[in-house]
Amino acid sequence: MLGVNALRSSILRYLAQHPEGATSGEIGRDIDVDYRTVWRYLKEIETQGGVTSEQAEGKGQSDRWRVYKLNVDAREEAVKTYLGFLRGN
Numbered sequence: 001m002l003g004v005n006a007l008r009s010s011i012l013r014y015l016a017q018h019p020e021g022a023t024s025g026e027i028g029r030d031i032d033v034d035y036r037t038v039w040r041y042l043k044e045i046e047t048q049g050g051v052t053s054e055q056a057e058g059k060g061q062s063d064r065w066r067v068y069k070l071n072v073d074a075r076e077e078a079v080k081t082y083l084g085f086l087r088g089n
Contacts, residue, residue, distance in 0.1 A: 015070035
C-alpha cells in the first residue's frame, strides 16, 4: 500500500489530513497534479485496500465524482509491516 513513490505518498498524506475524504479533482488541485493521474493512483491504492470510495452526493455516476477516504487500519498495518521489514523481521 505505501510504496516508495512520491506522488503515491502525497496522495496518502493528503487523505490522512482530510479524513472527510476528497475527490481526485480536489486532491489533484491541492497537490498540483492532474486529476486523471491522481485517479489512476487512487484506483490502484483502492484495489490494495488502502482507500475506500463512495459516490459523491449530488454528482453523477462517473468515477470522477467519487470521494476517497484513507483506510486507516490498512495504513497502520502497512506501516507495521514495513517497519518489520526494515528491522529485518
